[in-house]
Amino acid sequence: MRILVIGAAGMIGRKLVHALLQAGTVNGKPIRYLTLADIVAPERPDFDGEIETIASDLSRPGAAKRLISLRPDIIFHLAAVVSGEAEADFEKGYRVNLDGTLSLFEAIRHEGMERPYTPRVVFTSSIVVFGEPLPPIISDTHCVTPLTSYGTQKAIGELLLADYSRKGILDGIGIRLPTISIRPGKPNRAASGFFSSILREPLIGEEAILPVSETVRHWFASPRAATRFLLHAAEIDTRSLGHLRTITMPGLSATVGDQIEALRRVAGDGATQLIRREPNEAIASIIAGWPQGFDTRRAEALGFQGEASFEEIIRVHIEDELGNRIREHA
Amino acid sequence: MRILVIGAAGMIGRKLVHALLQAGTVNGKPIRYLTLADIVAPERPDFDGEIETIASDLSRPGAAKRLISLRPDIIFHLAAVVSGEAEADFEKGYRVNLDGTLSLFEAIRHEGMERPYTPRVVFTSSIVVFGEPLPPIISDTHCVTPLTSYGTQKAIGELLLADYSRKGILDGIGIRLPTISIRPGKPNRAASGFFSSILREPLIGEEAILPVSETVRHWFASPRAATRFLLHAAEIDTRSLGHLRTITMPGLSATVGDQIEALRRVAGDGATQLIRREPNEAIASIIAGWPQGFDTRRAEALGFQGEASFEEIIRVHIEDELGNRIREHA
Numbered sequence: 001m002r003i004l005v006i007g008a009a010g011m012i013g014r015k016l017v018h019a020l021l022q023a024g025t026v027n028g029k030p031i032r033y034l035t036l037a038d039i040v041a042p043e044r045p046d047f048d049g050e051i052e053t054i055a056s057d058l059s060r061p062g063a064a065k066r067l068i069s070l071r072p073d074i075i076f077h078l079a080a081v082v083s084g085e086a087e088a089d090f091e092k093g094y095r096v097n098l099d100g101t102l103s104l105f106e107a108i109r110h111e112g113m114e115r116p117y118t119p120r121v122v123f124t125s126s127i128v129v130f131g132e133p134l135p136p137i138i139s140d141t142h143c144v145t146p147l148t149s150y151g152t153q154k155a156i157g158e159l160l161l162a163d164y165s166r167k168g169i170l171d172g173i174g175i176r177l178p179t180i181s182i183r184p185g186k187p188n189r190a191a192s193g194f195f196s197s198i199l200r201e202p203l204i205g206e207e208a209i210l211p212v213s214e215t216v217r218h219w220f221a222s223p224r225a226a227t228r229f230l231l232h233a234a235e236i237d238t239r240s241l242g243h244l245r246t247i248t249m250p251g252l253s254a255t256v257g258d259q260i261e262a263l264r265r266v267a268g269d270g271a272t273q274l275i276r277r278e279p280n281e282a283i284a285s286i287i288a289g290w291p292q293g294f295d296t297r298r299a300e301a302l303g304f305q306g307e308a309s310f311e312e313i314i315r316v317h318i319e320d321e322l323g324n325r326i327r328e329h330a
Numbered sequence: 331m332r333i334l335v336i337g338a339a340g341m342i343g344r345k346l347v348h349a350l351l352q353a354g355t356v357n358g359k360p361i362r363y364l365t366l367a368d369i370v371a372p373e374r375p376d377f378d379g380e381i382e383t384i385a386s387d388l389s390r391p392g393a394a395k396r397l398i399s400l401r402p403d404i405i406f407h408l409a410a411v412v413s414g415e416a417e418a419d420f421e422k423g424y425r426v427n428l429d430g431t432l433s434l435f436e437a438i439r440h441e442g443m444e445r446p447y448t449p450r451v452v453f454t455s456s457i458v459v460f461g462e463p464l465p466p467i468i469s470d471t472h473c474v475t476p477l478t479s480y481g482t483q484k485a486i487g488e489l490l491l492a493d494y495s496r497k498g499i500l501d502g503i504g505i506r507l508p509t510i511s512i513r514p515g516k517p518n519r520a521a522s523g524f525f526s527s528i529l530r531e532p533l534i535g536e537e538a539i540l541p542v543s544e545t546v547r548h549w550f551a552s553p554r555a556a557t558r559f560l561l562h563a564a565e566i567d568t569r570s571l572g573h574l575r576t577i578t579m580p581g582l583s584a585t586v587g588d589q590i591e592a593l594r595r596v597a598g599d600g601a602t603q604l605i606r607r608e609p610n611e612a613i614a615s616i617i618a619g620w621p622q623g624f625d626t627r628r629a630e631a632l633g634f635q636g637e638a639s640f641e642e643i644i645r646v647h648i649e650d651e652l653g654n655r656i657r658e659h660a
Binding site: 147 | 439
């Protein structure tokens, strides 16, 4: 079995590669060849089989063709210019997120014209395809109304994935990831950053800033759950998807207050006291248009599983990122 | 006021140009310049102002730039490879319907980078963006699930229109047209053809074939209503659209039985006796996945008006296409 991961150097990409190597198989078939591509060449992990790491910009002529000429059985397409950058640099966002995806699908179509070839393509979309007007609980049949160019490009990718699948060119499955919490790493300036930092920083004894009210509600999954979704998407029988090739992944609908209470239960009052309230109107108004909850019975029936509580999400972070240790508080 | 009609040689395009010339103004401003473009140069109508007819393939390099360099105030974008052809010729469908639309929007963006320019863009979409699974009544917030490449390309056009509008590059409004009945002209092989021919042929004393049951229900508007929708879309205040830039147009939900009964009332039993039942399983199964009705309160609140009965639709055809005369039947 040959696997291609595009976007292998990103946070989820690295975790996916790690999980693939740990599993060693997909649907019981051993992974023998692994190609890791990203805009910069990804790190080369220890692997018994054949491995290749490639610096590749999908939107450049010939780049997709080169990756597809290896005829991978499974393609994880995680590569994207992220939300803030796609909004600031309109041309770059469309070039990478739209042209890049279209180039990939076209390379697959051309490869299949030479000899039959219908790879499984796992495409990561995002709940940011949804925007106002939104009901409190959003189903898979609710219209997509992206309020960013990034969300627009992901929504277009979903449509292309469905049409190329319908035509038998590829065997696509799109998964809309919840907001990932707790993101490992340093605080960043993304509007959603505080959803991770108010937990991540106190767990290592550092202060974090909360810019919104504790009543703000949003939709979350851990990096470990996101990785599990990707692996499961590579394995399931796509015939059960019908025409709806993209599925909103299960998540946890939680308020900031729920997050803080979970932190208190796991790490004590000392941890929660490190959260400093600094209301920020700009961030609050961006967040106000975001989804609060989804009906994901369809994903659950297909075997996708999210987290049941924010304590579980915090414990995943402590196990996976902190070597199972948290800092003691006074 | 300068107006550009792309797709001016098509059935709706020609009717739109005729209606524009009859009105003479848009929002009270006189139409002084008219550019008519299509894949073949459209006919040149009588017009007091300046008129240009251009053979232009939007998907060719430089074609969109040339049309936009005239800086039209209003652009009607009706050009498309139709459903059957886009399905049969995958590359051509994507080239014209996706690349062509994107080229147009990009040409507008580049024109606006030189000097401020934000034209009104009226984009024709279609109810074929919807496909199974469908509720009996479809609202503007129902997800799009196109079951054809044409529907996919229209759905992508809607997303691009919304994003380019949100960014202030253009002032877009998308209108999803119902199935047009009665289409003038000769019978064709489109799956939907019988929805027009079972009325059009008997009105001129010719036989028509009905391939489905009389209980089949679908969503209709006359060519005259479609033209009215386009003109109204050019005039309304788009600020009231919010983030939902595309609107499903009002139509008439009617069964084939309703169509035949209206024909009987307008043209008598002699006309309905010219309809020959020839059940066709292939056509019936295609039609089975089509929408049956829409909730168009939003469009109506914005001032879009469809027909109230199939008799009205038939009378429109008799007035506009048959010089107000129908053939007498025994």
